[in-house]
Amino acid sequence: MRRLHLMFFLRLAEKAEPGLQxxxxxxxxxxxxxxxxxMHAALQWALVSGEIESGLRLCGALAEFWEMRxxxxxxxxxxxxxxxxxxxxxxxxxxxxxxxxxxxTERQGDLKRAQECLxxxxxxxxxxxxxxGIAQSLHRLAFVAGERCDYVTERTLYEQALALYREVGxxxxxxxxxxxLGVFTLEQGDPASARAFLEESLTLKRTLxxxxxxxxxxxxxxxxxxxxxxxxxxxxxxxxxLAFFREEGDKRRxxxxxxxxxxxxxxxxNGEQALALxxxxxxxxxxxxxxxxxxxxxxxxxxxxxxxxxxERTARLFGTAQALHTSxxxxxxxxxxxxxxxxxxxxxxxxxxxxxxxxxxxxxxxxLEQAVEYALxxxxxxxxxxx
Numbered sequence: 081m082r083r084l085h086l087m088f089f090l091r092l093a094e095k096a097e098p099g100l101q102x103x104x105x106x107x108x109x110x111x112x113x114x115x116x117x118x119m120h121a122a123l124q125w126a127l128v129s130g131e132i133e134s135g136l137r138l139c140g141a142l143a144e145f146w147e148m149r150x151x152x153x154x155x156x157x158x159x160x161x162x163x164x165x166x167x168x169x170x171x172x173x174x175x176x177x178x179x180x181x182x183x184x185t186e187r188q189g190d191l192k193r194a195q196e197c198l199x200x201x202x203x204x205x206x207x208x209x210x211x212x213g214i215a216q217s218l219h220r221l222a223f224v225a226g227e228r229c230d231y232v233t234e235r236t237l238y239e240q241a242l243a244l245y246r247e248v249g250x251x252x253x254x255x256x257x258x259x260x261l262g263v264f265t266l267e268q269g270d271p272a273s274a275r276a277f278l279e280e281s282l283t284l285k286r287t288l289x290x291x292x293x294x295x296x297x298x299x300x301x302x303x304x305x306x307x308x309x310x311x312x313x314x315x316x317x318x319x320x321x322l323a324f325f326r327e328e329g330d331k332r333r334x335x336x337x338x339x340x341x342x343x344x345x346x347x348x349x350n351g352e353q354a355l356a357l358x359x360x361x362x363x364x365x366x367x368x369x370x371x372x373x374x375x376x377x378x379x380x381x382x383x384x385x386x387x388x389x390x391x392e393r394t395a396r397l398f399g400t401a402q403a404l405h406t407s408x409x410x411x412x413x414x415x416x417x418x419x420x421x422x423x424x425x426x427x428x429x430x431x432x433x434x435x436x437x438x439x440x441x442x443x444x445x446x447x448l449e450q451a452v453e454y455a456l457x458x459x460x461x462x463x464x465x466x467x
Contacts, residue, residue, distance in 0.1 A: 375408070
């Protein structure tokens with residue numbers, strides 16, 4: 081009976097997997113949400129009863145659902161458990177699960193483990209001659225390179241992945257690689273090139289009917305509009321994407337929308353609304369365990385504090401954000417670095433060197449959980465800081 085239960089829900093998950101990428105995306109997300117208890121029970125039994133291949137297939141089929149709904153910690157743990165049992169599993173299946181394990185560990189800031197998983201998946205893909213699997217591994221390795229500020233490697237890997245996606249005719253992969261080249265060029269401070277990549281990606285995503293990815297491109301086009309000074313368009317695009325991601329229940333992208341919209345609203349001079357939006361973003365990223373994104377939200381909140389005439393709070397939040405980046409062996413993209421260096425200079429000028437350094441060091445040494453509470457404005461955290 082347990083085996084029949086496993087087989088039923090494995091078939092359901094594998095039927096849902098392609099459905100998560102098309103017009104029935106929301107229906108499949110909701111169906112998998114309802115069946116989470118059954119999926120977990122089937123997976124747990126597969127791993128303890130020796131049905132390892134079925135367990136790996138189930139993990140691989142559910143991974144995109146876990147990512148879209150923000151189940152990072154759960155997904156990472158289950159993928160890790162599956163891999164511990166998977167030494168004798170078919171190489172192609174193990175490579176797929178390794179790619180997803182790399183994705184979740186990268187999302188949660190464990191870049192060393194992400195690199196290990198993705199390099200192993202790449203090695204397996206090359207041994208199998210699996211060009212699509214190779215492209216997917218290169219694509220995810222580009223993310224890791226970018227988080228480590230190795231921008232030459234990041235762009236090279238995206239371009240290699242794009243060429244392979246085109247070669248094998250994988251339109252979704254082509255759209256994703258174009259999108260990420262757009263994000264890359266945006267973060268390097270080239271909004272014109274970013275717009276070209278993002279719009280080409282957007283056109284392809286519309287033909288595929290993948291509305292989640294369509295709205296993801298719209299969100300980054302909002303960032304382009306912000307850089308170009310068109311705050312009204314930036315806010316409108318953010319709002320459109322935010323409404324969609326809320327309907328989908330995609331916590332990671334909701335959080336990203338809130339953060340970007342908060343920056344746009346700050347630029348428009350509404351500090352209170354910017355504060356609420358950026359705090360909402362931080363709260364969600366903290367819930368997801370997405371530490372690199374937590375650091376981004378702390379930077380954003382520091383910028384909001386400066387706009388509200390609170391340079392000491394700015395210095396404290398920036399100190400925490402920098403310490404978190406250092407602990408993760410990561411850093412800011414060039415465009416964000418330039419923005420925050422201007423804010424740092426302004427806060428330093430307003431406070432004076434001694435007061436600025438004292439506040440920065442206070443933030444730098446504050447335990448991360450306490451720093452997040454402080455950034456969210458909780459009374460207890462504020463009282464501890466004063467004490």
